[in-house]
Amino acid sequence: MNLLEVKDYSLEFRTRSGTVHALQNINLDIEKGETVGIVGESGSGKSVLSFGILRILDAAARVTSGSVTFAGLDLLGASEGSLQEVRGREIAMIFQNPRTALNPIRRIGRQIEDVLATHTTTLREDMRKKAVEALVRVRIPDPERRYHAYPFELSGGQCQRVMIALALACNPQLLIADEPTTGLDVTTQAAIMELVSGLARERKMATILITHDLALASEYCDRIVVMHAGHVVETAATGELFKAPRHPYTARLIASTPASGQSIATLASIPGNLPDLRRNDLPSCRFLERCERAQQDCASASLPLKEFPPAHSVRCFHPL
Amino acid sequence: MIRMILKRLAGAIPNVIGVVIVTFLLTRALPGDPAAYFAGPAATKEAIEQVRASLGLNKSLPHQFVYYLKDLARGDFGNSLSTGQPVLTEIRQRLPASLELTLCGLLFAVVVAVPLGVLAATRPGSWVDHLCRLLATAGVSLPTFFTGLLLAYVFYFLLGIAPSPLGRIDVSFTSPPTVTGLYLVDSLLARDMELFRAAAKQLVLPALTLGLFVMAPLMRMTRASMLGVLSSEFIRTARASGLPRGKVLYAYAFRNALLPVVTTLGMVFSFLLGSNVLVEKVFAWPGIGSYVIEALVSSDYAPVQGFVLTMALLYVALNLVIDVLYGLIDPRVGIEG
Amino acid sequence: MNATLKHVKYVATENPVTLGAFILFSGFALLALIGPWIAPYDPLASDTLVALKPPTVAHWFGTDSLGRDILSRIIVAARLDFGIAVSAVAASFAVGSALGSLAGFFGGWADRIIGRVADTIMAFPLFVLAMGIVAALGNTVSNIVIATAIINLPFYIRVARAEVNVRRGAGYVEAARLAGNSDLRVLALHVFPNVLPPMMVQISLNMGWAILNAAGLSFIGLGVRAPQAEWGIMVAEGATYIISGEWWVALFPGAVLMLAVFTFNLLGDGLRDIMDPRMRT
Numbered sequence: 034m035n036l037l038e039v040k041d042y043s044l045e046f047r048t049r050s051g052t053v054h055a056l057q058n059i060n061l062d063i064e065k066g067e068t069v070g071i072v073g074e075s076g077s078g079k080s081v082l083s084f085g086i087l088r089i090l091d092a093a094a095r096v097t098s099g100s101v102t103f104a105g106l107d108l109l110g111a112s113e114g115s116l117q118e119v120r121g122r123e124i125a126m127i128f129q130n131p132r133t134a135l136n137p138i139r140r141i142g143r144q145i146e147d148v149l150a151t152h153t154t155t156l157r158e159d160m161r162k163k164a165v166e167a168l169v170r171v172r173i174p175d176p177e178r179r180y181h182a183y184p185f186e187l188s189g190g191q192c193q194r195v196m197i198a199l200a201l202a203c204n205p206q207l208l209i210a211d212e213p214t215t216g217l218d219v220t221t222q223a224a225i226m227e228l229v230s231g232l233a234r235e236r237k238m239a240t241i242l243i244t245h246d247l248a249l250a251s252e253y254c255d256r257i258v259v260m261h262a263g264h265v266v267e268t269a270a271t272g273e274l275f276k277a278p279r280h281p282y283t284a285r286l287i288a289s290t291p292a293s294g295q296s297i298a299t300l301a302s303i304p305g306n307l308p309d310l311r312r313n314d315l316p317s318c319r320f321l322e323r324c325e326r327a328q329q330d331c332a333s334a335s336l337p338l339k340e341f342p343p344a345h346s347v348r349c350f351h352p353l
Numbered sequence: 354m355i356r357m358i359l360k361r362l363a364g365a366i367p368n369v370i371g372v373v374i375v376t377f378l379l380t381r382a383l384p385g386d387p388a389a390y391f392a393g394p395a396a397t398k399e400a401i402e403q404v405r406a407s408l409g410l411n412k413s414l415p416h417q418f419v420y421y422l423k424d425l426a427r428g429d430f431g432n433s434l435s436t437g438q439p440v441l442t443e444i445r446q447r448l449p450a451s452l453e454l455t456l457c458g459l460l461f462a463v464v465v466a467v468p469l470g471v472l473a474a475t476r477p478g479s480w481v482d483h484l485c486r487l488l489a490t491a492g493v494s495l496p497t498f499f500t501g502l503l504l505a506y507v508f509y510f511l512l513g514i515a516p517s518p519l520g521r522i523d524v525s526f527t528s529p530p531t532v533t534g535l536y537l538v539d540s541l542l543a544r545d546m547e548l549f550r551a552a553a554k555q556l557v558l559p560a561l562t563l564g565l566f567v568m569a570p571l572m573r574m575t576r577a578s579m580l581g582v583l584s585s586e587f588i589r590t591a592r593a594s595g596l597p598r599g600k601v602l603y604a605y606a607f608r609n610a611l612l613p614v615v616t617t618l619g620m621v622f623s624f625l626l627g628s629n630v631l632v633e634k635v636f637a638w639p640g641i642g643s644y645v646i647e648a649l650v651s652s653d654y655a656p657v658q659g660f661v662l663t664m665a666l667l668y669v670a671l672n673l674v675i676d677v678l679y680g681l682i683d684p685r686v687g688i689e690g
Numbered sequence: 691m692n693a694t695l696k697h698v699k700y701v702a703t704e705n706p707v708t709l710g711a712f713i714l715f716s717g718f719a720l721l722a723l724i725g726p727w728i729a730p731y732d733p734l735a736s737d738t739l740v741a742l743k744p745p746t747v748a749h750w751f752g753t754d755s756l757g758r759d760i761l762s763r764i765i766v767a768a769r770l771d772f773g774i775a776v777s778a779v780a781a782s783f784a785v786g787s788a789l790g791s792l793a794g795f796f797g798g799w800a801d802r803i804i805g806r807v808a809d810t811i812m813a814f815p816l817f818v819l820a821m822g823i824v825a826a827l828g829n830t831v832s833n834i835v836i837a838t839a840i841i842n843l844p845f846y847i848r849v850a851r852a853e854v855n856v857r858r859g860a861g862y863v864e865a866a867r868l869a870g871n872s873d874l875r876v877l878a879l880h881v882f883p884n885v886l887p888p889m890m891v892q893i894s895l896n897m898g899w900a901i902l903n904a905a906g907l908s909f910i911g912l913g914v915r916a917p918q919a920e921w922g923i924m925v926a927e928g929a930t931y932i933i934s935g936e937w938w939v940a941l942f943p944g945a946v947l948m949l950a951v952f953t954f955n956l957l958g959d960g961l962r963d964i965m966d967p968r969m970r971t
Contacts, residue, residue: 089592091584113598121595134590136605138612138683147604148594183684199594371810375819379826490959494952496902498909499925499944506932506941518933627817631906635929646910649825661822665814672813 036207036239037063037086037124042099044085051311055081056263059099060338063207068233068240070250070271072286073260076307079243082260083209087124088116104206122152125200129212131192135184141195142168142180145202152203167198171228190221194228201232207239214249226253247290251275256344259283262307262319264336269345279341279352281324318350326351357680365673372665377421380658381414390654393434430662431655433648440659444641448663449534450521451640454632455625457537457556458563462621466568467614470575471607474583485572492569497628501562501635508558516554518636526551559636563628567621574617578610585609608682615679622671626664708960714953721765722772731759733766733919742936752938754927756917760938763919764946770920771950774831775900778838779893785839786846787882787889793847794854795877801851808844816841820903824912834913838903842896849892853885891962898954905947921947 039061046053056078063069071079084090086101088108101108103124108116120126128134136144145164149155155163161180168176171194184192193213200208210229214222230253233240244250250257250271257274259267259282267280278284288301305323308315317336321327331350340346381387388405389396396404405411409420424430430440473485508515521536522528529539529548536552582588583606591601633642641660648656680686731749737757745752751760793804811819823837857863858881866880867873905922907913914920916927921943928940 087593089589117595117597119595120593126590126593128586128590128593130586133586136587136591136609137685138609139605147591147596147600151594151596151600185685196590199590367806368809368813371806372813375810375814376822379822490955491952494898494902494948494955496905496922496925496944496947496951498906498922498929499940499948502925502929502932502940502944506937510933510935623812623815624817626815628906630817630821630910634910645821649821649911654825657822657825661814661818664818668815668818669813 035062036065036104037061038100038102039082039086040100040102042082042085042101043097044081044090045095045097046093047095048093048311053310054263054315055094055310056085059263059265061258061265061268063239063241065206066233066237066239067255068230068242068253070242070244070254070257071260072244072247072250072257074303074307075245076262077260078263079260080211081263083126083211083241083243086209087120087126089120118152121148121200121205122203123205124207124209125203125205126209126211127193127196127200127213129215131196131213132184132187132189134196135192137184140181140183141187142182145195145199148199148202163202167202168195170201170232171195171198173198189217190225193217193221193225197225197229197232201236201238204236205238207241208233209241209243211243212245213242214246215244222249229253247286259286263310264319264348266320266349267345267347270343273343273345277345277353279339279345279347280320280349281326281353282320284353318348354681357686358677361673361676361680364676365669368669368672369666372662372669373422373425374418376658376662376665377418379661380654381410381417390652391431393654394652425662430659433656434653435647435651440655443644443656444659444663447639447641447644450638451629451633451642453535453537454556454559454563454638454640455629456535457560458625458632459567459621460564461560462564462568462571465564466571467575470572471579471602471610473572473576474579474610475602477580482576485576489569489573489576492565492572495566497562497566498631498635500565501559501632504558504562505635515558518558520637520639521555522548522552523555559632559638562635563625563632566628567624570617570620571614574614575610578613579606582606582610612679612683615675615682618675619672622668622675626668705960705963707956708963711953711956711960714949715957718768718772718950718953721768723769725765725769729759729762729765731762733758733763734917735759736917742931742939744936745938751942754924754939755931758917760924760942763924764921764943767919767921767924767943768946768950770831770914770918771901771904771922771947774835774838774904775897778835778900778904779842779896781835781839782842782896783846783889783893786843787850787885789843790847790850790852791854791877791882791885794851795858795873795881804847804851808847811841812844814841817903817906820907821910821912824907829912829915831913834904834907837907838900841903842900845892845896846889849889850885853888854881857881857884887965891958891965894954894958894961898951898958901947901951901954921950 039059042056042059042061043054044056046055059082061069061082071082073079081090085094085096086103086108096109099109103119106115106119108119111119135141142161142164145167146160149160149163165176165180168179173179173191173194179187179191184195187195208229213229214225217225226249229240232238242250242254254271256268256270258265259274259280261282267274267278267283269279274283275287278287282303285301285303289303291300303323304325308319308322316322316332317334318324318331321331324331328351333350336348337350338346338348339352386401388401388408388410391408392401392404409417412420428441430444432439433443436443469481469485469488473479473482476482505515505518509518516523526548529536529543529545529552532539532542537549537556540546540548540552588601588606591605596605629640630642630645632638633640634646637643641663645657645660648654648660735758737753739757740749740753741755741757743749743753749759749761751764754760754763789804789807793801814822820837820841823840824833827833827836854877863876863880866876871879904913905920905925908920908922909926911926914923916923924943925940925947928936928938928943931937932940
C-alpha cells in the first residue's frame with residue numbers, strides 16, 4: 034500500500050479578483066521510503082499542493098474534488114485534532130528561508146522542545162537532552178551551546194539544520210521539503226541535501242523534494258513528478274525521465290537546465306508564461322498556448338492520461 | 354542585559370536635559386515681567402523685587418539657568434502663592450492620587466483592548482473585527498472630558514449606579530493610613546475591605562473615562578500586529594509541526610505581536626498623562642491635575658512650572674521603563690541596526 | 691487624472707462611510723464659513739428670563755445659564771474651532787514638513803539637530819506641553835494656535851523626513867540634479883510634491899486632534915475666555931449642570947465636537963485608502 038495517495042485532487046482560491054484554479058486533478062502516490070521530486074516553474078502549484086496535503090492553507094482555499102489518504106487515514110475529512118497529531122509527527126515539513134521560518138524571539142532549543150512536548154511523552158527533565166540530541170543528529174557544531182541560541186545568531190545553513198531537527202524530532206514517516214536549499218550558497222546546499230537524504234535513508238523515511246532545480250532533483254530523487262500550471266503533466270523514474278521525456282514541457286525543462294560549460298547564448302528557454310489561473314476559459318491542457326507541438330485536437334475537452342510502462346505516465350494528447 | 358539597560362538610561366539623558374531646558378525657557382519666556390508673574394497679581398512692588406532677586410531674574414539668561422538648576426537640585430520648585438506651601442511638597446502629596454487614576458485607566462484599557470484586538474485578528478471579517486475597527490476610529494474621536502461628563506450623567510444621575518463624582522472616597526469614610534498613597538493598595542494593606550470597595554467604586558468612572566481614549570490605538574495596534582504575525586512564515590512552521598492552536602496563538606503569535614504594542618505604550622502614556630488633567634477636573638479628583646487647574650485660575654505660576662516639569666520627568670521615566678521592557682522581550686535589540 | 695477619478699469613485703462606492711465623512715466635512719466647512727449669518731440668535735445675547743431651559747421649538751438646543759441660545763453658540767463656535775485647528779495645522783505642516791524635508795534630504799547635522807528638536811518636544815506628554823506654553827505665553831486664542839502647532843511639529847517632521855528619505859535616491863531626483871538644479875530646488879520642486887499625498891492623510895488626522903486639543907485647553911480655562919463661544923468652553927460651562935440633570939448645556943456642544951473630530955478621522959482613514967490600500971488597518 035502506498036504511504037500517501039493523492040487522487041484527483043483539485044483546489045481553488047477565492048480571491049477579490051476572481052477564483053484561482055490552483056490545482057486540477059492531481060494524482061500522486063508516494064511509497065514508503067522513496068524520495069520523490071516535484072519540479073516545475075514558480076507558480077506551478079508545487080508548494081500549494083504540499084500545504085494542501087497538510088491542510089495548512091489559509092481560509093480562502095477550497096478543495097473542489099479528490100482525496101488525500103495517508104497510511105489509510107483520510108486527511109481531507111479528518112478533524113483538526115487528528116490532523117495535529119499527523120503534522121509534525123507522521124508528516125513533517127521544512128521550508129525555504131529557514132531563518133524566517135523559525136520563531137525569531139524564541140530560543141531554538143525551546144522550539145524543538147515544543148515539538149517534542151506536543152507529540153511525545155518525553156519527561157520534563159529529559160527534554161533538554163532530547164533537544165540537544167536532535168541538534169547532534171543534524172550535525173550542528175557545538176550543540177550544547179547552540180541550544181540556547183536565537184535564530185538571528187545562526188547562519189542560514191544552521192537555521193535549515195535546526196528546521197530539519199524540528200521536522201525529524203518525532204521520526205515522521207514522510208518529510209516534505211519545500212525548496213529547502215533555495216537561498217543557500219552552493220556548498221551549503223550540497224551539505225543540506227546530503228544531510229536530508231542521509232537521514233531519510235537511515236530512517237527509511239519517504240521524502241517529497243519540491244524544487245525548481247531539475248539538476249538537484251535528478252541527483253537525489255528516485256522518481257520525479259513534473260508540474261505545470263496546477264497540473265501534474267508527467268511522472269517517471271528519474272533515469273527514465275531524463276532519458277526519454279514524454280511531455281513537451283518536460284523536454285523543454287530539461288533542455289533549459291544549464292549544463293556545465295554551457296554559454297548563456299545557447300541557453301534554451303520556455304516560451305510564454307504560465308496562464309492566468311483565474312480564467313474561466315482555460316483549455317484542458319494548460320500548456321497548450323506555450324506548446325510548439327500543439328495540434329487541433331489538443332483543444333478538446335478531456336486531457337488523457339497515457340501510461341508507458343514501467344510506471345511512466347503523461348498527460349498529453351500527443352506525447353513525445 | 355545590564356548593558357542594554359545602561360544604554361537605555363544613557364539614551365534618556367538628553368531627554369531629561371531637553372525637558373529641563375524647555376521648562377526653564379517656558380518660565381523665563383513670559384511676556385512682560387516674569388518676576389511679577391511669580392510674585393502674583395496681588396504683589397507689591399517690593400515683593401516683586403524680592404522675587405526678582407531670589408530667582409536671579411536680573412542676571413543674564415545662562416546665569417539664571419544655573420540658579421534654576423541649583424534650585425531644582427535642592428528640590429525647590431518655588432512656593433504656591435495661594436497656599437504658601439512649597440510646590441514640591443504639594444505635588445508629592447497629590448501625585449499618588451493621579452498615579453492611581455492613571456494606572457487604573459491603563460489597566461482597564463489594556464485588559465479590554467488587547468484581547469479584543471487579538472480576537473479581531475483571529476476572526477477577520479467577523480462582527481468582532483468590525484466592532485474593533487469602529488471602536489478604534491470612534492475612540493480617538495472622543496473628547497475625554499465629554500465622555501467623563503456623559504458617563505457621570507448616565508451612570509450617576511440617570512441610573513444611580515455610580516457614586517457621586519466628587520473625589521476619591523465618599524465623605525462618610527476616612528482615607529486609609531498612608532503607605533503608598535494609593536487608596537486601593539493602602540486599604541488592602543490595612544485589611545479594610547469596606548474601604549477598598551468604597552475607593553474602588555469612586556475609581557470606576559474616572560478610570561473608564563481615561564482608559565476609553567487610549568483603548569483605540571491599543572486595539573488597533575494589537576489587531577494589526579497580530580494580523581501581520583499570523584500570516585508570517587514561522588507561524589506556518591508551527592502549524593505544520595502540529596503545535597496545538599493555543600500554543601501557536603499565545604507562545605508564538607501573541608508574544609511576537611506584543612512588540613509593536615509595547616512601543617505604542619509610549620504614545621498611550623502621553624495621552625494618559627495629558628488627559629489626566631481633564632478627567633481630574635470632571636471628577637473633582639484631588640490629584641496634581643486639579644492642583645494645576647486651581648493654580649492656573651489664580652495665576653499662581655510656580656505650581657504650573659512644577660507640574661509641567663514633574664509630568665515631563667515622569668514621562669521620560671515611563672518611556673525608559675517601556676524601552677527596557679521592549680529590550681527584555683526582544684532579544685534582537687542591540688544587535689540589529 | 692482619469693485613473694485617479696475612477697479610483698476615487700471606486701473607493702467612494704466601496705466605502706460609503708468615507709463618502710459620508712466627506713459630506714459631513716463639507717457641512718462643517720460650510721458652517722464655519724457662513725455660521726454667523728445663519729445662527730438664529732446672537733450667540734452673546736443673554737436673556738436671564740429663559741436661562742437653563744431645555745430644548746424647545748424656540749431654542750432647538752436649549753439655553754445655558756445666561757439664557758444664551760446654545761444652537762447659535764454652537765454654530766458660531768464652529769468657525770472658532772475650525773479656525774484654530776486650520777491655523778495650527780497649517781503652521782505645523784508648513785514648518786514641520788520644511789524641517790523634515792531638510793533633515794531627510796541633506797542628512798548629517800541638519801538631520802541630527804532637527805531630530806533633537808523633535809525628540810525634545812516628544813519628551814513631554816503633549817497636552818501638558820501645550821498647557822505650559824499657553825500658560826507661559828498668555829491666555830489668548832493665538833497662543834492656543836501656537837501651542838497646538840508646536841506640539842504637532844514632530845509628526846510632520848517625522849513623516850516628511852521619512853518620505854523624502856525614501857525618494858531621495860529616486861531616478862527623477864538624479865535626473866533633476868544632473869539637469870543642473872541646485873539641491874534646494876530639487877527638494878522643493880521635485881521631491882516635495884511627491885511627498886504631499888501621504889501628508890494629506892496626516893493632515894486630516896491631525897485636524898481632528900488639533901480640535902480636541904484646543905477644546906481640552908479651553909475646558910480647563912486656558913485660551914478661549916468667556917463669553918466667547920467655543921465647543922470646549924461650552925462643555926465646561928455645562929459641566930456643573932449636567933450632574934444635576936440639565937444635560938443639554940454640555941451635551942450638544944460635546945456631541946458636535948465629537949462629530950467634528952470623528953469626521954476628520956474618518957476622512958483621514960478614507961484618504962489613506964485612496965492613497966494606498968495596503969496601509970489599511
